[in-house]
Amino acid sequence: MPKFINPFTDVGFKRIFGQEINKDLLIDFLNALLEGERQVKDIRFLDKELLPMYENDRRLIYDVYCTDENGEQFIVEMQNKEHVNFRERTIFYLSQAIARQGEKGVDWRFDLKAVYGVFFLNFMLTDLPRKLRTDIVLADRDTHEQFSDKMRYIFLQLPLFTKEESECDTDFERWIYVLKNMETLQRLPFKARNAVFQKLEEIVDIAAMSKEDRMKYDESIKVYRDRLAIIEYERRKGLAEGLAKGERNKQIEIACNLKRMGLATETIAQATGLAPEAIEQL
DSSP: OOSBOOTTSHHHHHHHHSOGGGHHHHHHHHHHHTTTTOOOOOEEEOOSEEOOSSTTOOOEEOSEEEEETTSOEEEEEEESSOOTTHHHHHHHHHHHHHHTTOOSSTTOOOOOOOEEEEEEESSOOTTSOSSSEEEEEEEOTTTOOEEEEEEEEEEEEGGGOOOOGGGOOSHHHHHHHHHHHGGGOSSOSOTTTOTHHHHHHHHHBGGGSOHHHHHHHHHHHHHHHHHHHHHHHHHHHHHHHHHHHHHHHHHHHHHHHHHHTTOOHHHHHHHHOOOHHHHHTO
């Protein structure tokens, strides 16, 4: 039985990064993520559900949505499966956070605060470079000079992180290692290097959860496993269909060759397994 929670579940992810009482965990992760660029000193969680801005508009629900002491915003999401228009969804999320900064009246001068989108991906995103971390910014296509720092997308493809515990050199790598391997660990490493991992160990210990939190987590695990089962079923089904299609195409090619050689339809049918009617149409 696992000792620690699965951070890829909805409840597990929000237990680590989405609680006011444990906001120092998110602060530490963000600082590890942006090391050498900026330092987050404090955060304030914002309402994760954004109501429509006008009638018939759609609402948004983020996993984690917060702002720091400078007013800059962070949207942090965990995604276990790629879906249609996933990239467009991330653009929409950040664009909405930008648009909602607008103020009524003539005195506002488009004084925008930066919005960071941090997306944990428990899969490899189609056509994204095969590396753990991909940072997307607004930049000139030819010179690559940054045009604006107000929108930043950070995609973390967790399957591409392969370092062992002893190979993790930075706090960012230590965070990724712990998150990726948490459910299989019997202890959390790196506590001597960074006290935040001691607190993290206490928070993610299944035995320390209240009865109510455990029930919520167990339900979240069920949903997570059901989704994985569906993903695996679709993968195997697609593979089987691909093999079947490939086999049929091979038989059609053979039938065409035999037909050009002048063999009788019945003979071709016996050799390929295709129906005589199908062979006649070739």
